[in-house]
Amino acid sequence: MAEKHPSELELLSFVEEELGDDDRREVSEHLVACRPCADEIRRLEAAREALRGAPLLELPEERRGGILASLPERPDPWRRFRPVKRVLVIAAPVAAAAALVGVFVIGGTQLGSGDDDDSEAADVAAEESGGADATEPLEMDEEAAPTATSEAASPLQDAPAGTTFVLFAQGPAAEIVRVLAAEGIAAEVDPGGGVVAEARAGEVRAALAGRASGDVPVYVR
Amino acid sequence: MDADELLVRRAQKGERYAFEKLVEAHQQRMYTLAARVLGSREDAADAVQEALVRAWLALPKFRGEARFSTWLYRIVVNSAHDVRAKRRDRTAEEPPDPADPRDRFAEQELSNELQLALNALDETYRVAVVLYDVLGCSYAEIAEMTGVPEGTVKSRIFRGRSELAERLGTPEQRTESNA
Numbered sequence: 001m002a003e004k005h006p007s008e009l010e011l012l013s014f015v016e017e018e019l020g021d022d023d024r025r026e027v028s029e030h031l032v033a034c035r036p037c038a039d040e041i042r043r044l045e046a047a048r049e050a051l052r053g054a055p056l057l058e059l060p061e062e063r064r065g066g067i068l069a070s071l072p073e074r075p076d077p078w079r080r081f082r083p084v085k086r087v088l089v090i091a092a093p094v095a096a097a098a099a100l101v102g103v104f105v106i107g108g109t110q111l112g113s114g115d116d117d118d119s120e121a122a123d124v125a126a127e128e129s130g131g132a133d134a135t136e137p138l139e140m141d142e143e144a145a146p147t148a149t150s151e152a153a154s155p156l157q158d159a160p161a162g163t164t165f166v167l168f169a170q171g172p173a174a175e176i177v178r179v180l181a182a183e184g185i186a187a188e189v190d191p192g193g194g195v196v197a198e199a200r201a202g203e204v205r206a207a208l209a210g211r212a213s214g215d216v217p218v219y220v221r
Numbered sequence: 222m223d224a225d226e227l228l229v230r231r232a233q234k235g236e237r238y239a240f241e242k243l244v245e246a247h248q249q250r251m252y253t254l255a256a257r258v259l260g261s262r263e264d265a266a267d268a269v270q271e272a273l274v275r276a277w278l279a280l281p282k283f284r285g286e287a288r289f290s291t292w293l294y295r296i297v298v299n300s301a302h303d304v305r306a307k308r309r310d311r312t313a314e315e316p317p318d319p320a321d322p323r324d325r326f327a328e329q330e331l332s333n334e335l336q337l338a339l340n341a342l343d344e345t346y347r348v349a350v351v352l353y354d355v356l357g358c359s360y361a362e363i364a365e366m367t368g369v370p371e372g373t374v375k376s377r378i379f380r381g382r383s384e385l386a387e388r389l390g391t392p393e394q395r396t397e398s399n400a
Contacts, residue, residue: 008375008376008379008380009372009375009376009379011379012375012378012379012382013375040383042386043382043383043386043387044379044382044383044386046386046389047350047354047381047382047383047385047386047389048354048382050335050385050386050389051335051350051351051354051355051382051385052354052355054257054335054355056249056250056253056355057249057252057253057256057257057262057265058249058252059248059249059251059252059266059269060262060266063266063269063270064244064248066270067244067269067270067273067274068237068240068241068244068273070270070274071237071240071273071274071277072274072277072278074235074277074278074281167234167235167236167237168234168235205236205237205238206238209238212231213230213231213234213236
């Protein structure tokens with residue numbers, strides 16, 4: 001037995017206790033007679049011990065807060081929303097936002113099933129080529145690119161002027177207004193069925209953090 | 222059910238709070254992965270930032286075929302690779318002043334013996350042993366993250382560990398290195 005050395009994978013599997021009884025016994029007998037393989041086993045175990053003894057490291061708090069604050073806006077709420085009816089939406093620039101950051105898209109193009117999207121593997125592969133550009137404030141892929149008229153979903157045509165979408169929350173809308181009021185945020189039900197709050201987006205997110213996602217759009221003015 | 226699943230669904234709809242909870246749950250492992258692969262706390266924080274932005278933007282297309290953590294760590298590995306490449310370019314353009322061998326990132330380096338030994342490994346070996354031994358990922362998960370067969374993953378772990386042990390020396394020499 002000592003003449004035929006176990007393979008690298010067999011030695012690793014021996015250390016990791018992944019071999020069946022017969023294979024384990026065979027490797028074990030070999031190690032008694034073979035110094036180089038026994039040394040290899042010792043190295044594998046020593047490195048494992050050193051690595052597993054290394055502590056997990058903590059991302060500095062100030063960096064974590066900065067990272068979360070710097071996440072770009074993402075138009076996916078529009079894209080993921082599944083329509084109950086199909087309507088014509090006019091993608092319009094919002095004057096103040098446009099002046100500051102360029103075109104702000106109202107509306108989206110969730111057409112049919114989102115399950116027809118590219119596969120996850122392709123998405124992750126795209127990461128390798130920098131597919132998601134960290135510097136881009138909006139994810140302007142072909143599907144979501146602004147257009148003067150686009151057939152799209154939703155109560156978005158009812159988006160109140162001068163408001164910014166924050167999130168979709170579970171209704172009814174009046175209850176969302178009450179939840180916000182309990183947090184000291186003035187809000188009202190918009191004729192379009194959404195909720196408009198007089199607060200900053202972060203405050204609204206925090207106030208509704210415990211609430212499930214739903215189909216009532218919540219905006220801030 | 223995966224504990225992340227509900228949070229992922231909410232974050233996919235644009236709920237930042239849910240994404241923040243996911244970040245909270247995974248930041249330590251993401252940062253450890255990046256730091257052990259890059260050997261620098263500053264670069265690791267940059268890689269985590271890059272990874273989180275990519276993950277946030279790509280999340281609507283995450284379909285749950287892999288565990289969320291597997292998907293996330295793959296993005297971290299890719300981001301760490303990109304940060305390393307950028308740093309290499311930067312170093313090439315601005316060689317450190319020979320009168321000051323400690324560059325401005327020196328104090329951020331993870332300079333214990335284990336990290337120095339890790340730094341000396343081939344990057345593919347380093348990624349494999351960190352994912353397997355430090356984060357406890359399975360062979361299958363590492364294969365998925367790194368895009369190679371499981372047999373290759375095992376071979377990288379074997380060689381990574383073997384080389385690492387050679388560089389670390391005896392257990393007695395290592396006792397002060399696990400910090």
